[in-house]
Amino acid sequence: MQRELQLRIISGIVLAVIALLATWAGGNAFRLLAVVIALLVYSEWSTITRLSERDFQGNAFGWLSQVVLAALVMMGETSWTLPVLGTFVVLSVGWVLLRKASWWLCGGIVYAGLTGISLAAIRDDAHIGLIAMVFVFAVVWATDILAYFVGRAIGGPKLAPRISPGKTWSGAIGGAVFGVVAGVAVYMAEFSTVDIRIPLLALFLSVSSQIGDLFESFIKRRFGAKDSGKIIPGHGGVMDRVDGLVFASFAALFVALVTILAQGAQGQLVGAALLGL
Missing domain, CATH: 1.20.1480 (hypothetical protein mp506/mpn330, domain 1)
Structure with missing residues (x-):
């Protein structure tokens, strides 16, 4: 278990560096x-x-x-x-x-x-897109990491025992709390201020991320698969690593499109609409 955790950490760091470099380059x-x-x-x-x-x-x-x-x-x-x-x-x-x-x-x-x-x-391709993507990453990664450690530290009732026996309500709540904190921190680092919409957005993306994790677990359990693949050491497949990011990105795109339609702001960038700018 210790070796598996080490592999997960190393692989996670490498993947995060690649993702952040690509995000910075745009x-x-x-x-x-x-x-x-x-x-x-x-x-x-x-x-x-x-x-x-x-x-x-x-x-x-x-x-x-x-x-x-x-x-x-x-x-x-x-x-x-x-x-x-x-x-x-x-x-x-x-x-x-x-x-x-x-x-x-x-x-x-x-x-x-x-x-x-x-x-x-x-x-x-805009700077605001960089901030929006980092915002999503921060929420998802903080949720994923802290849900794991808080869940292991506190334990308690299972979140969805038939789908993913290892997940607990304490981990889900802890992950959501830290996901909100991470999202707000990214936003304030760029804009120095924040309104109630941003923590609510971060909470929505955090919950969506955890739903995505459960959704992928459901698919694997449905077809008797332990991992989605073997490409990432310690994690399994790409779906195992990005399941939360995928659903959070879906949710972010949905929020942005609804905002654009509500404001009638055709041509507005998704990142700007997502962050309410």
Whole structure:
């Protein structure tokens, strides 16, 4: 257990450095990171759910959807990504209904596709995108790390014993508290002030992150998989490492789009809308 924890810490630090360097660089460097994560997520999703075994043609269509979306993300065509994703989802639903195929195909297209889209949209090419992405990272990482240590230190009632027996309510609450603190700290470091919306946003992203963790645990338990893959020492697969980040990014993109629509601010950057600027 001690060796596994050491591997987790070392791998986590390396991955965090890579993510932060790409985030700092922005532009194509971060878009490439977002695309690589999305493609690896789809690869692990299709492997866990056995899509290639159950429906080879459907899985090939799923890969086509991810390659097209990856190309759009790399070209910076953010206004096209969600409509194209929606088109692929509709087509996949039609395929599933006609061929009585697996609904996990549709789920994989949405899950992996939105991963790349949301990450790239949050970071964008402006300085505020850098702050917004670091804000999301801070909330997710603080939630993940402190939920683990607080849960082990305090213990208590299980959060979702049938899905993830190791998670406790104390860990979930502790992770959320520290996630809010981390998010507020990042915001205040840039803007020197904060309103009630920011800690509420951080809490929403923290809870979303923990839901994402439980969602991935549910999928693995559903298909009898211990890890989503073996690419990351001490962590397993990419999905094992980014499950919380994925759902937090989904939630952040949702908040930003709702804000943009409510304000009628067409063309506003996602990062700025997310942080209420």
